[in-house]
Amino acid sequence: MEQLIFFHDHIMMILMMIVTTVSYTMIMLILNKNIDRNLLEGQMIELIWTVTPAMTLFFIATPSLRLLYLMDEINNPMMTTKAVGHQWYWTYEYSDFNDMEVESYMINQEESNQLRLLDVDNRMMLPSNTFIRMIVTSTDVIHSWTLPSTGVKIDGTPGRLNQASLMFNRNGLMYGQCSEICGTNHSFMPIVVESMPINMFIKWM
Known part of the structure; x- marks a missing residue:
């Protein structure tokens, strides 16, 4: 149960970072009055928003898989x-x-x-x-x-x-x-x- 609580705290920290980043980006876009009508693509920003979610999922999946094995493992039961x-x-x-x-x-x-x-x-x-x-x-x-x-x-x-x-x-x-x-x-x-x-x-x- 203690490991589940640690995992919950780990996930909540990542979620708070995501919510904060997305909220900040949305507010800045709404307040930004500059519009570039000629901008059709941006390879760098597309690379960032592809790699970042993949890395985030990796940091979520790693402790989750470890916890699955810990829950199934029997430590020399008395x-x-x-x-x-x-x-x-x-x-x-x-x-x-x-x-x-x-x-x-x-x-x-x-x-x-x-x-x-x-x-x-x-x-x-x-x-x-x-x-x-x-x-x-x-x-x-x-x-x-x-x-x-x-x-x-x-x-x-x-x-x-x-x-x-x-x-x-x-x-x-x-x-x-x-x-x-x-x-x-x-x-x-x-x-x-x-x-x-x-x-x-x-x-x-």
């Missing part, structure tokens, strides 16, 4: 978890710990002190400051396991295992939802991850 999408709930498997499996359903809206359409009966518990391999699949239709606050979105496809690397830098609750239209109750299969210190996670297991 544990592996698996999320399986169903119509319309999630199951979480902790294969490193005696094949433990937890079913996660959305909590009834009538229950008090709960976030509407976001809280579940069994949260996914994960340790913080730990490299985790996250595997996502599905048993019926295409689902998508998404945690917006961490920048993670993994499609769950029947018959296929998709993976990503996770590492939470802080403890707390993170909320998400299925991000793929998967049927009638697509809106009612939320995701809640509770990140905790590794010693508390071991006690929970």
Whole structure:
């Protein structure tokens, strides 16, 4: 997630430079009263406005490609978890710990002190400051396991295992939802991850 934030700042800096340059050029052209009716072409200016966008795209694409590889790379994960999408709930498997499996359903809206359409009966518990391999699949239709606050979105496809690397830098609750239209109750299969210190996670297991 930290690398995504750096990439966002990098892109915003380039966009601000482009907006500033284009705005300045437009204002100067509007205020300029001198018109050369005999000017039909300018090879130098055409070369500049061809090379400059190409170089700009290069500076955008280079960190973007690097980030794609970083997101797929697993840095010696300490544990592996698996999320399986169903119509319309999630199951979480902790294969490193005696094949433990937890079913996660959305909590009834009538229950008090709960976030509407976001809280579940069994949260996914994960340790913080730990490299985790996250595997996502599905048993019926295409689902998508998404945690917006961490920048993670993994499609769950029947018959296929998709993976990503996770590492939470802080403890707390993170909320998400299925991000793929998967049927009638697509809106009612939320995701809640509770990140905790590794010693508390071991006690929970």
